[in-house]
Amino acid sequence: MPDSRIHHATLRQRVVDAAHAAALIQPGETVAMSGFTGSGYPKAVPQALAAHIAQTHARGEAFRIQLLTGASTAPELDGALAQVDGLAMRMPFQSDPNARKQINAGKLDYLDIHLSHVAQHVWFGFYNEIDTAVVEVSAILEDGALVPTTSVGNNKTWLDLAKKVIIEVNQWQPVEMLGMHDIYYGTALPPHRLPIPMAHGDDRIGQTTLRCDPDKIAAVVLTDAPDRNSPFNPVDADSARIAGHLIDFLKHEVARGRLPANLLPLQSGVGNIPNAVLAGLASSGFHGLEAYTEVIQDGMLELLKSGVLRYASCTGFAFSPEANEEFRRNLAFYRSRIILRSQEISNHPELVRRLGCIGMNGMLEADLYGNINSTHVMGSSIMNGIGGSGDFARNGFLSVFLSTSTAKHGSISSIVPMVSHVDHTEHDVAVIVTEQGLADLRGLSPKQRARAVISHCAHPDYRDGLQDYFDRACRDSYAKHTPHLLPEALSWHQRWLQTGTMQPSANR
Known part of the structure; x- marks a missing residue:
């Protein structure tokens, strides 16, 4: 059966297609999605949402969301939503050329923050409340526990804090990964924090599944699609x-x-x-x-x-x-x-x-x-x-x-x-x-x-040019502790912008 990975009786009744799930996301929402470096990201709902946004824009209506993830994702998520101008804000990390183009054109607000800060900053309330979470899993167990996939990222926080949740159950993801994860639920907000009970990197301190109140899960979507990661070049x-x-x-x-x-x-x-x-x-x-x-x-x-x-x-x-x-x-x-x-x-x-x-x-x-x-x-x-x-x-x-x-x-x-x-x-x-x-x-x-x-x-x-700059800075700098010639300090970058190379004209 196509829904054989959904063992929770109530959630089996909430299976819909990606278009119906995407329609639950409204303009202006803050949406948190799973995914970390091209692994474990939702495959179907983001593309359906992008299609819905494109249709909305074609009618002359506004539709953009604030998007939070674990890190970078893939073309089916970041790329699809950026291509239809569906993102108003993106954090905390991205690697998609479409998103990058919009960020550098000043059309997309991008918050570049340390990955360890994301979950705690969301818990602290530094950003908007999470309206919808879209999280990929490999299975839903009888008690409603969610089996994670090839990334965990911020999924625990998204599931805890989102007002409504959409789950993608991806049959491509191996169910045999059950037991590989270690999800720690012992974090707390200051001043109630306690030391994390880990002395060695292979200590297990949590549970093997994610949890989410089934009443918050508004839709379940079945997918069967691989993660998307780029090949590595041979070692040069x-x-x-x-x-x-x-x-x-x-x-x-x-x-x-x-x-x-x-x-x-x-x-x-x-x-x-x-x-x-x-x-x-x-x-x-x-x-x-x-x-x-x-x-x-x-x-x-x-x-x-x-x-x-x-x-x-x-x-x-x-x-x-x-x-x-x-x-x-x-x-x-x-x-x-x-x-x-x-x-x-x-x-x-x-x-x-x-x-x-x-x-x-x-x-x-x-x-x-x-x-x-x-x-x-x-x-x-x-x-x-x-x-x-x-x-x-x-x-x-x-x-x-x-x-x-x-x-x-x-x-x-x-x-x-x-x-x-x-x-x-x-x-x-x-x-x-x-x-x-x-x-x-x-x-x-x-x-x-x-x-x-x-x-x-x-x-x-470039070595001689750097040595020349340093020698003159040691001689002429305002102070001698960290010598710099301020009018020249960024001149190499300016030269590249003007001429296409950092090399002085005499060395070309």
């Missing part, structure tokens, strides 16, 4: 060099006694470079590693499969299609080694600090003193968002930021005199790595940091 030479520099550094830290032989729990951002680091760890000689992170991507599956990684705790998957098949094919193996949690726990600053996580995240640019821009191209154009990188950079044992030393075929230097936007201040950045080398910034003064970044991380095409 630059990514391999970045991975090699970082792995050599970690080995050095073990040799110095600053890290245990199996390191500390790893956090890895999403992308080809972090995935290359994970691939490098597979042949690095490390064993018994642990991961306490927000996302599991292809490289972590390989580490689990090889035994290099003992377990991985996360809030969602970011698998390529091939990795998705591997996970589904060997789910019995992975279910005992992977824990999926709410993102308020996977990214919780208290736990990141307690466990001593090693945070490894990408960046757009770094400046001479170690400030990091991970979100805004040329200071104004949003790329995706800060995501969870700040949760781990500020609170982890080590904060590592990785990038190639140039971008856009060498026309942009990833190391600049001053970043055009600051997401992570120099106080939260321990290590910067490019294919050129690694700068360990711990214990260094600002000028010492600048010398390390220039000599170890800058591309040769």
Whole structure:
């Protein structure tokens, strides 16, 4: 039977098609949807809602919503709603080109906040009340418990706080994932908070299902559609060099006694470079590693499969299609080694600090003193968002930021005199790595940091220019502690905007 995954008698009577469910959402509502990095997002209702919005706009009537999720989703959600101008506000993270275009055109308000803050800020009442939650599950049990899918994100909070709920039961999602999740219901608002009872990253402190008052569930929609994640590119030479520099550094830290032989729990951002680091760890000689992170991507599956990684705790998957098949094919193996949690726990600053996580995240640019821009191209154009990188950079044992030393075929230097936007201040950045080398910034003064970044991380095409700027700043700056030439500090970005390259005309 098509509704064989719905075991709650009352909720079986609320099965409708996606169009009828979408019609329950009214203009101006604040709508919270499941989804985290292309996993576990609703597949049918957002597309039906987009079609309904398009029809409403064609009649000359207004229809936009405020959209909250766990993180980025997929074209069937963010893309579909942005394409029909159906979004008035979006938070906390996105990666869709249609949404990005609207944000940067000033047509869509975007709130880019730390992922660990989302649930608590909604509980605090900082945003509108949640009118409707749309959450994907793999099954509804007899007692009404909801079996989560390939991401958890903020689903617990959405189900708790929404006035009405629409559930998508996706038959593509494996029901065998039941038991893989750990949903903690012990959080509270100040001043009633208690310490989270987790001492190790693989501790289980919650229950395996989500709960929701069945009376709030206004509709149930049946779907059978896969998650949408992009494939990872093969590891290229630059990514391999970045991975090699970082792995050599970690080995050095073990040799110095600053890290245990199996390191500390790893956090890895999403992308080809972090995935290359994970691939490098597979042949690095490390064993018994642990991961306490927000996302599991292809490289972590390989580490689990090889035994290099003992377990991985996360809030969602970011698998390529091939990795998705591997996970589904060997789910019995992975279910005992992977824990999926709410993102308020996977990214919780208290736990990141307690466990001593090693945070490894990408960046757009770094400046001479170690400030990091991970979100805004040329200071104004949003790329995706800060995501969870700040949760781990500020609170982890080590904060590592990785990038190639140039971008856009060498026309942009990833190391600049001053970043055009600051997401992570120099106080939260321990290590910067490019294919050129690694700068360990711990214990260094600002000028010492600048010398390390220039000599170890800058591309040769830009190294002399950075050294020249720094030397003149040391001589002519208003003060000598953190030397800058303010009229020139952002001139590299302005040059790129005007000419298409950061290189001075004499070097082109």
